[in-house]
Amino acid sequence: MEFYVDIADLESIKKVAEYYPIDGFTTNPKILTKEAGKVEGLIPQYRKFAEENDVKVFFQVTAEKAENMLEQAKKLKAYYGKYLVVKLPAVKEGYKAVRLCKAEGICVCVTVVHSMTQALLAAKAGADFVAPYISHIDNIGADGVTAVEEMVMAFENGGYPCKVLGASFRTADQIRRLATVGCQAVTITPEMFDLLIGHASTDASMEGFRKAWKETFGEKQISDFVPE
Numbered sequence: 001m002e003f004y005v006d007i008a009d010l011e012s013i014k015k016v017a018e019y020y021p022i023d024g025f026t027t028n029p030k031i032l033t034k035e036a037g038k039v040e041g042l043i044p045q046y047r048k049f050a051e052e053n054d055v056k057v058f059f060q061v062t063a064e065k066a067e068n069m070l071e072q073a074k075k076l077k078a079y080y081g082k083y084l085v086v087k088l089p090a091v092k093e094g095y096k097a098v099r100l101c102k103a104e105g106i107c108v109c110v111t112v113v114h115s116m117t118q119a120l121l122a123a124k125a126g127a128d129f130v131a132p133y134i135s136h137i138d139n140i141g142a143d144g145v146t147a148v149e150e151m152v153m154a155f156e157n158g159g160y161p162c163k164v165l166g167a168s169f170r171t172a173d174q175i176r177r178l179a180t181v182g183c184q185a186v187t188i189t190p191e192m193f194d195l196l197i198g199h200a201s202t203d204a205s206m207e208g209f210r211k212a213w214k215e216t217f218g219e220k221q222i223s224d225f226v227p228e
């Protein structure tokens with residue numbers, strides 16, 4: 001499963017990458033507003049980060065018309081090259097833009113997906129990723145995990161090489177369930193990474209190890225017992 005961090009703050013991205021094996025980072029227009037005043041400076045820093053770590057960067061177009069989306073995507077592609085995934089919204093103009101972008105060799109993620117049928121047409125149009133918003137789907141009385149399961153099956157049945165990139169999570173359990181239905185990728189907040197690995201029983205066991213060691217060996221470390 002691919003893991004992305006859903007944030008635009010470069011220091012947070014670097015911190016997550018230091019601890020966890022991420023495949024890149026994802027942004028959306030709202031996330032980028034948190035970096036207002038810094039975006040221009042961040043653009044080259046994002047590229048440096050992508051090149052140094054060989055990871056993907058996701059940017060969403062802000063245009064409304066397909067032709068303008070394409071122009072934005074081309075400019076982003078010229079700058080970010082193979083590291084770019086351009087996010088196109090799951091609206092009519094976005095669907096038109098998918099094939100325009102694919103014809104230019106641009107990697108595409110159809111985003112803000114809330115139904116299996118939106119995902120199906122995105123895959124059919126040639127999208128490389130679809131990004132269903134899991135919690136939003138749950139909140140409208142459907143089941144985000146079931147929707148993803150159906151997308152994975154439909155893509156397999158139709159022979160579409162499109163990955164499902166789960167987005168918008170509220171619980172670690174949603175991610176656990178997505179992994180079991182064959183979801184290929186998720187994008188999550190930095191906090192969610194910590195939540196995924198955190199376990200009270202692990203902490204309790206570690207405290208037991210620490211106490212027993214200290215009572216017996218004091219300040220000595222395991223490496224102190226190894227001959228030079």
Ligand code: E4P
Nearest residue numbers: 006026027028167168169187
């Ligand atoms: C995905 O790329 C989106 O940025 C994100 O997951 C949206 O989630 P939210 O609307 O729950 O913040």
